[in-house]
Amino acid sequence: MENFAFSVKNELHKYAKGRFAAKFETFSMRLLFVFLLLSSVNTFAQNLTLSGYVRSAETGEEVIGATIFVNETKSGGVTNVYGYYAISLPKGNYNITYSFIGKQPVEKQISLTENTKIDIELKDNQVQLKTVEISAEKKDQNIRSAEISTQKLEMKQVKNLPAFLGEVDVLKTIQLLPGVQSAGDGNTGFFVRGGSQDQNLILLDEAAVYNASHLFNFFSVFNPDAVKDLTLYKGGIPARYGGRLSSVLDIRMKDGNSKQFAASGGLGLISSRLTLEGPLQKNKSSFLITGRRTYADLFLRLSNDDAINQNQLYFYDLNTKINYKINDNNRLFLSGYFGRDVTGFGEFFGFDWGNATGTLRWNHLFSEKLFSNFSLIYTNYAFNISGDIGPATFSWRSYLNDYGIKGDFTYYANSKHTLRWGIQSTLHKFDPGEISAKLEDAFETTTTLSENDGLEHGIYLSDEFKVTDNLLLIYGARLSMFQNIGPDNIYTYDKSDPIFYEVTDTTTIAQNEIYNTQFGFEPRLSLRYTIDETSSIKASYNRLFQYLQQVQSSLSVAPYDIWFLVNNNIPPQIVDQVAAGYYRNFFDNELETSVEVYYKWIQNQTDLVDNADVLGNELFDGQIRYGDGWSYGAEFLAKKQRGLITGWLAYTWSRTERRIPEINNGEAYFAPYDIRNNLTLAGTYQISDRVNIGANFIYTTGRAYTLPIGKYFYNGTSIPLYSKRNSNRLPDYHRLDLSVNIDGKKRSTPEKRKIESSWNISVFNVYARKNPFSVSFAESEETQGAAESNMFYLPGPIPSITWNFSF
Amino acid sequence: MKKLINIFLIFTATIIGCEAPIDLELNNSETGVVVIEALLRNVNKRDFVKITKTTSFYDNEGEDLVSGANVVLEGNGTSYNLIESSHPDSTGYYIKPNNLSFNNGETYTLTVIAEGETYTATSTMNYLPGIDSMEIYYDDIQFIFASEAFQIAPEDTSYNIELTYQEDGELGDGYLFKYYVNDSLASVNPRDFVFFDDEFLIEGPVTGAAQSFTKAVAQYGDTITIEMLSIHPDFITFYEVLFNQTDLSGNLFASSPPANVPTNFSNGARGFFQVADVNYKTKIFKPLYKE
Incomplete structure (x- = not known):
C-alpha cells in the first residue's frame, strides 16, 4: 500500500512541473493523508479472503x-468487469450462493480456514416456462447495491425486443430506459438527463467511441453479437470514470468461448452477421x-439504371478479441473494433467515415485482495x-x-472496505483537416484547419x-487535469x-x-440505506469536468463530427448532480420498482450562436457561446426480470x-431535446x-423547437420570422413496434452439439405514425411568396425479418 | 464548396427519410414587426426604402406595406426626407431624392419613424474598384458534363460574364454583382446575385466570373450590363444567412438551429440598410470560347 502511495506521489511529481508544483503538492498531500487513513482500516480486522472468478x-x-x-452473514459481493470477486470473512463454515440473472444459481459449502480461491461456473437457465423459485437466490441486487441511476441491459432481452429493420441495437434499447431521450425516429443518438450527446462517454472495452453511429445515425456501431455486458450510468458516476458530464455507457466485448469452437450469426434484411469464437488453448x-456488413448496395448494383447502380451506401464492422491466461494471477486481453461507412454517388461523390479502437489489457492479481488492470x-x-x-x-x-x-486497482481490504484507485492519461490528437x-485553372483553395492536441x-x-x-x-474523488499542446493558433x-x-x-503556439x-477536483459520493429486505433508499452526488466537446447542432445527423478541446476561449464544462431514489421490490423480487429524482447544474454549457457557421470553419470557437445549464426530473421504473x-x-x-448571455437575448430557454413527459414500455x-412476442411503445410530449411566428420579404424572398429559441413544441x-421470435427445434448432432436457429420478425412503427424528425420552413416552390x-x-x-443461428 | 456539400446532404436526407407538408399551430401573436429594405446606390437611378410589416407565416396575402412613415437619410452634414411614392401601387415605397450622391468612406444614417416607433441603421459606403474589362464566355464546365446521359437543351446553354478589376488589397470590402439584359434587371431573385468579400482576393488585377446566365435569358446581340456594388461584409453575411435559413433550415444535416436573419436596424426592425457605390460595364452579347 505504501508503495502505491509513493508511486502516486511520484507520478504527481512527474506531472507537476514549474508553477503547478505547489498546487499539486497540496493535493497530493491531501490524497496521501486520506489514503493512509484508509489503509489503516486494514490493520484491525484479520479476516480471510474468499476470491475467484465466476x-x-x-x-x-x-x-x-x-x-x-x-x-450466514447476509453479506456478499459482486464480480467486477473481469468476473473477479473477493470477499473478506472470518474463519468458519459458510453456505455461499453464486447467482446471475438467466443462470442457475450454485450453492457452495465452504469451510474457510485460510485464504481460498474458488472459481465457479454457472449454467444457463434453460427452464423458461416453469417459474422455478429458488429461495436462496438473491435477486435484490438493485436494493442492496449503492449504485444509483445505473441501468444494466441483458443482451438476451435486448435481442427479443423489436428491432428497427431487424438490426438489434443496444443504443436504441437504452433509449427506452427512464431518463434517456432519443434524438429521433430510428436514430441512435441519445440524451441523458438533459445532457447533450457529446456529454455521453461511450466506451467499448475502455476505448472512447466518438461517433457511435452508422448510416446517418440509423444504426449503432455495436454489433450485438460482440457485446457481453452494457452498463449505463446516468448519475452517481463512479470516480473511475471522467471526462464527460452526463453519462457513461460502458460496453464490454465478449472474450470468446474458451471451451469449444462456436459459430453464430444471422441473415437480415439489410445486413448479415457472423461470429466465430473458440479456444486457442x-x-x-x-x-x-x-x-x-449491410448489403443494400449489392442490390443497387443489379439495377440497369446508371444513376442507381453506381451508388454506394453500406457499412461494415469487425470486432475481434483474443485473451490469454498466463497463469492464475495474470491475464492478457487484446481487443479491437474497426468499422466503416461508405456512401458514394458514382464517381462524383464519396463520403466515408468510421471508428477504430484497440485495447490491450493486462489483469494482474498482486494478491487475492489486490486486483489490478493496466490498459493501453x-x-x-x-x-x-x-x-x-x-x-x-x-x-x-x-x-x-x-x-x-x-x-486501475481494486483492493478488497476487509469486510467493510473496498478501495479503488487508478491513474489515466490520454493524448488527444484532433485534426479537423x-x-x-x-x-x-480558375481557382484553387485549401483551407487548413489547425490541429487541436491535448493531454x-x-x-x-x-x-x-x-x-x-x-x-x-x-x-471518493477524481482529480482531472488538462493541457493544450501546440502547435495551435x-x-x-x-x-x-x-x-x-x-x-x-492571433497568437501562435509552437510545436x-x-x-x-x-x-x-471532482468529488463523488453514493450511499444506500436498506430499510428492510425489500426496500432501500439511495442518494448520490457527483461532479465532473469535460475538456472536449463537439461542434455540432445536437440534432444534426451529419457524420462530419468536429470535436475540439477546451482552449483559451472555451472553458471546460462542469456538472454537479444530486440524485436520490427509493427502491422497492415486490413478489419475492420478481418486480423491481424505483423512483429517482435528480437535479443537475452545468457550468459553461455551450451552444451555438444564432446562424453559427461551423462547417469547416477555422474560427469555430467564435461561434460557440457558453453559460449555465440546469435540468431536473423524476424517473419511475417498474421492471419485471x-x-x-x-x-x-x-x-x-x-x-x-439553459441561460447563455449571447443567446436568446440572455433569457433562459429550453434545450433542443427538452421533453417534458416520456413514457416507454x-x-x-x-x-x-x-x-x-415483444413490444416497444413510446409516448413523449413534443420536443422543444424554434418555430416561426411570422414571415417577411426581402428582395421578394420570403423569410421566416422567429421569436425565442426553442420556445415552441413539435407534435x-x-x-409502437412489435416482434415475434420463433426458436427452431433444438437438434443435436451425433457429437451432441446443439444447433439452434431462430427467426425474428419485427415491425417498426406498426400504426404508421408520422413523427417529425425535423421541420423546415421554406418558400413554396409552387406559389411564389407563399411559405410552407x-x-x-x-x-x-x-417490417423486417432476420434468421439467426448458432452451433 | 460548402454549397456542394449541402446539395449532397439535402439529397441524402431525401433518400433516408420522407418529406411531407405539416401544418403546425404557430403562435402568430407577434406579427406586425417592421421590415425595412434599403439598398441605396450611389448613382442617379430610382432607389427606394421599402417598409413592410411581417405577416403570419402561412398567410398568402403578400406584403403588408407600411404607408405614412417618416424616412430620413442623414450623412455628410445634410439630411434628406425620402418621400413616399404617390403612385397608388407603390405605397410603402419611399423614394431616394434625385441627384443624391454619396461619398466614399462616409457613414450614413437612416431613420424610419413608422407607427410611432423609431428605427435607425447606419451604413458606410465602401471602396469600389473600377471595372477594367468585361467578356462573355461559354461556360466551359457544361461541356464536360455534356454526354448522352446529360444533354444540354439549347436554352440551357450557359455563359459566364468575366470581369477584370483592380483590388486595393485592403480588407473589409464586399462586392455584389447583378446584371441587366437590355437595361432591364435580369437577376431579380437574390439567389441570382453573386456576392463575396475580399478576404481571398489578392492585391492587383483580379479576373473572375461575376455572373452567369443561360440562353433563355438573352439573345445574341442583346446588351448585357453588369452592375458591381460595394457592400459591407455584414450585408454579405445577411444574404448568406438568408439563404441558409430559407434553404437549409430544419434540414436533417443543418448544422445550426433556426434563427432570425440578422439586421442592422435598431429597435427590433428586420431588414438591412446599405449605401453602395456602383460601377457598370456593358457588352453586346456574343459569347467567346475560353482558351
Missing part, C-alpha cells in the same frame, strides 16, 4: 455482475471474431469527403486519435465502505457584437508547447434549460417454449 459453464466467459451471497486462451488504449475516428465532377474537385479529410494509458477545392489526465481514489449492515457508502475576439465575433489578434493547463412476461415500464418527467411475453411523439412547412419523418410500418 464464469459461464457453456462458454467459459467471465460473468460480470454475478452476485456472491454469504447466507483450452481454458487458457480464446478468440472472438465477429463481423457485420487507442481510438480513431475519421471521415473523408471527396468530390470529382470533371473540372471541379474537392476533398476534406479529418481525423481524431486518442492514445491512452491507464491503471484540410479542405481543398479546385476548379480547373487529459485523471487520478482517482474511492472507498466502498459498509458502515453498518444497512448503510453502504461509496465516497489562439484567436482573440472582439466580442462587442454578441452575435458576430471579430478576430482581433509541442504545453499551455492552458487546467485542473478539476422473471416469469413469462418480462420487461419494463418507465415514465420520466424532466425539464432542461418494453416487454416480451413467452407464449410457448419456442415462441415469444407529440408516439410509436415540411417535416422529415420515417415512414411506417417497416
Whole structure:
C-alpha cells in the first residue's frame, strides 16, 4: 500500500512541473493523508479472503455482475468487469450462493480456514416456462447495491425486443430506459438527463467511441453479437470514470468461448452477421471474431439504371478479441473494433467515415485482495469527403486519435472496505483537416484547419465502505487535469457584437508547447440505506469536468463530427448532480420498482450562436457561446426480470434549460431535446417454449423547437420570422413496434452439439405514425411568396425479418 | 464548396427519410414587426426604402406595406426626407431624392419613424474598384458534363460574364454583382446575385466570373450590363444567412438551429440598410470560347 502511495506521489511529481508544483503538492498531500487513513482500516480486522472468478459453464466467459451471497452473514459481493470477486470473512463454515440473472444459481459449502480461491461456473437457465423459485437466490441486487441511476441491459432481452429493420441495437434499447431521450425516429443518438450527446462517454472495452453511429445515425456501431455486458450510468458516476458530464455507457466485448469452437450469426434484411469464437488453448486462451456488413448496395448494383447502380451506401464492422491466461494471477486481453461507412454517388461523390479502437489489457492479481488492470488504449475516428465532377474537385479529410494509458486497482481490504484507485492519461490528437477545392485553372483553395492536441489526465481514489449492515457508502474523488499542446493558433475576439465575433489578434503556439493547463477536483459520493429486505433508499452526488466537446447542432445527423478541446476561449464544462431514489421490490423480487429524482447544474454549457457557421470553419470557437445549464426530473421504473412476461415500464418527467448571455437575448430557454413527459414500455411475453412476442411503445410530449411566428420579404424572398429559441413544441411523439421470435427445434448432432436457429420478425412503427424528425420552413416552390412547412419523418410500418443461428 | 456539400446532404436526407407538408399551430401573436429594405446606390437611378410589416407565416396575402412613415437619410452634414411614392401601387415605397450622391468612406444614417416607433441603421459606403474589362464566355464546365446521359437543351446553354478589376488589397470590402439584359434587371431573385468579400482576393488585377446566365435569358446581340456594388461584409453575411435559413433550415444535416436573419436596424426592425457605390460595364452579347 505504501508503495502505491509513493508511486502516486511520484507520478504527481512527474506531472507537476514549474508553477503547478505547489498546487499539486497540496493535493497530493491531501490524497496521501486520506489514503493512509484508509489503509489503516486494514490493520484491525484479520479476516480471510474468499476470491475467484465466476464464469459461464457453456462458454467459459467471465460473468460480470454475478452476485456472491454469504447466507450466514447476509453479506456478499459482486464480480467486477473481469468476473473477479473477493470477499473478506472470518474463519468458519459458510453456505455461499453464486447467482446471475438467466443462470442457475450454485450453492457452495465452504469451510474457510485460510485464504481460498474458488472459481465457479454457472449454467444457463434453460427452464423458461416453469417459474422455478429458488429461495436462496438473491435477486435484490438493485436494493442492496449503492449504485444509483445505473441501468444494466441483458443482451438476451435486448435481442427479443423489436428491432428497427431487424438490426438489434443496444443504443436504441437504452433509449427506452427512464431518463434517456432519443434524438429521433430510428436514430441512435441519445440524451441523458438533459445532457447533450457529446456529454455521453461511450466506451467499448475502455476505448472512447466518438461517433457511435452508422448510416446517418440509423444504426449503432455495436454489433450485438460482440457485446457481453452494457452498463449505463446516468448519475452517481463512479470516480473511475471522467471526462464527460452526463453519462457513461460502458460496453464490454465478449472474450470468446474458451471451451469449444462456436459459430453464430444471422441473415437480415439489410445486413448479415457472423461470429466465430473458440479456444486457442483450452481454458487458457480464446478468440472472438465477429463481423457485420449491410448489403443494400449489392442490390443497387443489379439495377440497369446508371444513376442507381453506381451508388454506394453500406457499412461494415469487425470486432475481434483474443485473451490469454498466463497463469492464475495474470491475464492478457487484446481487443479491437474497426468499422466503416461508405456512401458514394458514382464517381462524383464519396463520403466515408468510421471508428477504430484497440485495447490491450493486462489483469494482474498482486494478491487475492489486490486486483489490478493496466490498459493501453487507442481510438480513431475519421471521415473523408471527396468530390470529382470533371473540372471541379474537392476533398476534406479529418481525423481524431486518442492514445491512452491507464491503471486501475481494486483492493478488497476487509469486510467493510473496498478501495479503488487508478491513474489515466490520454493524448488527444484532433485534426479537423484540410479542405481543398479546385476548379480547373480558375481557382484553387485549401483551407487548413489547425490541429487541436491535448493531454487529459485523471487520478482517482474511492472507498466502498459498509458502515453498518444497512448503510453502504461509496465516497471518493477524481482529480482531472488538462493541457493544450501546440502547435495551435489562439484567436482573440472582439466580442462587442454578441452575435458576430471579430478576430482581433492571433497568437501562435509552437510545436509541442504545453499551455492552458487546467485542473478539476471532482468529488463523488453514493450511499444506500436498506430499510428492510425489500426496500432501500439511495442518494448520490457527483461532479465532473469535460475538456472536449463537439461542434455540432445536437440534432444534426451529419457524420462530419468536429470535436475540439477546451482552449483559451472555451472553458471546460462542469456538472454537479444530486440524485436520490427509493427502491422497492415486490413478489419475492420478481418486480423491481424505483423512483429517482435528480437535479443537475452545468457550468459553461455551450451552444451555438444564432446562424453559427461551423462547417469547416477555422474560427469555430467564435461561434460557440457558453453559460449555465440546469435540468431536473423524476424517473419511475417498474421492471419485471422473471416469469413469462418480462420487461419494463418507465415514465420520466424532466425539464432542461439553459441561460447563455449571447443567446436568446440572455433569457433562459429550453434545450433542443427538452421533453417534458416520456413514457416507454418494453416487454416480451413467452407464449410457448419456442415462441415469444415483444413490444416497444413510446409516448413523449413534443420536443422543444424554434418555430416561426411570422414571415417577411426581402428582395421578394420570403423569410421566416422567429421569436425565442426553442420556445415552441413539435407534435407529440408516439410509436409502437412489435416482434415475434420463433426458436427452431433444438437438434443435436451425433457429437451432441446443439444447433439452434431462430427467426425474428419485427415491425417498426406498426400504426404508421408520422413523427417529425425535423421541420423546415421554406418558400413554396409552387406559389411564389407563399411559405410552407415540411417535416422529415420515417415512414411506417417497416417490417423486417432476420434468421439467426448458432452451433 | 460548402454549397456542394449541402446539395449532397439535402439529397441524402431525401433518400433516408420522407418529406411531407405539416401544418403546425404557430403562435402568430407577434406579427406586425417592421421590415425595412434599403439598398441605396450611389448613382442617379430610382432607389427606394421599402417598409413592410411581417405577416403570419402561412398567410398568402403578400406584403403588408407600411404607408405614412417618416424616412430620413442623414450623412455628410445634410439630411434628406425620402418621400413616399404617390403612385397608388407603390405605397410603402419611399423614394431616394434625385441627384443624391454619396461619398466614399462616409457613414450614413437612416431613420424610419413608422407607427410611432423609431428605427435607425447606419451604413458606410465602401471602396469600389473600377471595372477594367468585361467578356462573355461559354461556360466551359457544361461541356464536360455534356454526354448522352446529360444533354444540354439549347436554352440551357450557359455563359459566364468575366470581369477584370483592380483590388486595393485592403480588407473589409464586399462586392455584389447583378446584371441587366437590355437595361432591364435580369437577376431579380437574390439567389441570382453573386456576392463575396475580399478576404481571398489578392492585391492587383483580379479576373473572375461575376455572373452567369443561360440562353433563355438573352439573345445574341442583346446588351448585357453588369452592375458591381460595394457592400459591407455584414450585408454579405445577411444574404448568406438568408439563404441558409430559407434553404437549409430544419434540414436533417443543418448544422445550426433556426434563427432570425440578422439586421442592422435598431429597435427590433428586420431588414438591412446599405449605401453602395456602383460601377457598370456593358457588352453586346456574343459569347467567346475560353482558351
